[in-house]
Amino acid sequence: MNKSVRGIQSRNRVEVTARILSAAEQVFAEYGYSGASISRIAATAGIPKSNVIYYFETKQALYRRVVGEIFDVWRDAADTITIDSDPLDALGGYIDTKLELARTRPFGSKVWANEIIQRAPIVQDYLEDELRAWTDDKIAVIQTWIDNGQMREVSPRHLLYAIWASTQHYADFVHQVKTLNDGSDFSDVQWQETKAAVKDILLRGVGSGGS
Amino acid sequence: MNKSVRGIQSRNRVEVTARILSAAEQVFAEYGYSGASISRIAATAGIPKSNVIYYFETKQALYRRVVGEIFDVWRDAADTITIDSDPLDALGGYIDTKLELARTRPFGSKVWANEIIQRAPIVQDYLEDELRAWTDDKIAVIQTWIDNGQMREVSPRHLLYAIWASTQHYADFVHQVKTLNDGSDFSDVQWQETKAAVKDILLRGVGSGGS
DNA sequence: AAGGAATCTGCACGATCGGTCAATATTTTT
DNA sequence: AAAAATATTGACCGATCGTGCAGATTCCTT
Numbered sequence A, B: 001m002n003k004s005v006r007g008i009q010s011r012n013r014v015e016v017t018a019r020i021l022s023a024a025e026q027v028f029a030e031y032g033y034s035g036a037s038i039s040r041i042a043a044t045a046g047i048p049k050s051n052v053i054y055y056f057e058t059k060q061a062l063y064r065r066v067v068g069e070i071f072d073v074w075r076d077a078a079d080t081i082t083i084d085s086d087p088l089d090a091l092g093g094y095i096d097t098k099l100e101l102a103r104t105r106p107f108g109s110k111v112w113a114n115e116i117i118q119r120a121p122i123v124q125d126y127l128e129d130e131l132r133a134w135t136d137d138k139i140a141v142i143q144t145w146i147d148n149g150q151m152r153e154v155s156p157r158h159l160l161y162a163i164w165a166s167t168q169h170y171a172d173f174v175h176q177v178k179t180l181n182d183g184s185d186f187s188d189v190q191w192q193e194t195k196a197a198v199k200d201i202l203l204r205g206v207g208s209g210g211s
Numbered sequence C: 001a002a003g004g005a006a007t008c009t010g011c012a013c014g015a016t017c018g019g020t021c022a023a024t025a026t027t028t029t030t
Numbered sequence D: 001a002a003a004a005a006t007a008t009t010g011a012c013c014g015a016t017c018g019t020g021c022a023g024a025t026t027c028c029t030t
Helices: A009-037 A038-045 A049-055 A058-078 A089-106 A105-117 A124-149 A154-170 A173-178 A189-201 B007-035 B038-045 B049-055 B059-074 B085-106 B106-117 B124-145 B156-170 B174-179 B188-202
Strands: none
Touching: A009 A038, A009 A049, A009 A058, A009 A124, A009 A154, A009 B007, A058 A089, A058 A105, A058 A124, A058 A154, A058 B049, A089 A105, A089 A154, A089 A189, A105 A154, A105 B007, A105 B156, A124 A154, A154 A189, A154 B106, A154 B156, A173 B106, A173 B124, A189 B156, A189 B188, B007 B038, B007 B049, B007 B059, B007 B106, B038 B049, B038 B106, B059 B085, B059 B106, B059 B124, B059 B174, B085 B156, B085 B188, B106 B124, B106 B156, B106 B174, B106 B188, B156 B174, B156 B188
């Protein structure tokens, strides 16, 4: 009955792989690398433990795939930061996108946070290669804006760090934020207010040249 | 020969307890709760594993003590935020103190971050009782400043979160910050620059009334 | 339809974990 | 000095972990 070109096997491979990755992202986020057992990931994915090992040969390999996918998502979120764009629009859009990611993919953010807190034992090469080049590039863009008088003088590096920290806070610390919100998840309106408030706090003065 | 009033045993109890707590803070921070083994904590403290169990009956009890001490340190750091103080001085001092703590006690910050990321399985009561009351109090203070025209209108809650996130970033993500700093720890000058930059970014507009 | 490739899964092994316990050593009290 | 209280330590146990592996099952190719 199935007329897909690749056949049932290939289609299933993609589906099962995706389900394992999704389960792994959640379990790694909620229990940490050591606390996350393959059996729990398998149970969350709804398959036997041995099947997880079949698709990802080791726990570490599975973990590395999870972190790698998150890294890619985040890097692409900053595409708006280019020399030709308006500082307020570009940085504001970046904050909006990162807060949207914090809302929709909090597990990935938590996995990354855990990895960095523990001094990147698995993905140190990502930091030294891709992240460093990416950061240097974005800092250069912001510095150019400043040199062109498009925004006031502010440390590009620390501004980037403040944006990262303040946006990821709503993913990594969502449990604390929720507890301080009477135990309720943010509503749509509250997420809008959050985006407006974070942009207001961090981008004050950005957009209009001079002090 | 020892003439201390409390005797050798009592003196040793305090010293050994402190050494275990210090070692536990570091190991919990670098390996997470599950990844931190009692034997590694014991080895870091320079005593046998059984001795750790003798002073803190369970791993969980030891962990709770570590988190509790960190919580106390942080809460006391915000003593400057009172209605009678100047907004810029109070919030600026808070940021300075938190960044100083990020520099001197990064392990504690990491332990707290890990605990919250994993949804506070051990210290949820701290969040619901002490942290909520503390936060409500500080938000009320900031709101009063705004009502009095001492600072511009900004969401007190999100401003607090931005301060937390941007300061703790330099503790929790110190490994990432270090990697992006050519692998070197921040120098004294760089820490001063960090304090100035974070205050500049977050407190822009605070201190002078009106929009 | 048949044979081979790919997928799935239960079982077992060695390692490590948190925690118990009894024996010993040290300090304090009587 | 004897006895009691406290502190230290190594040996040990049941549970859980990641992972290897052989056999069963399903799918694809010819």
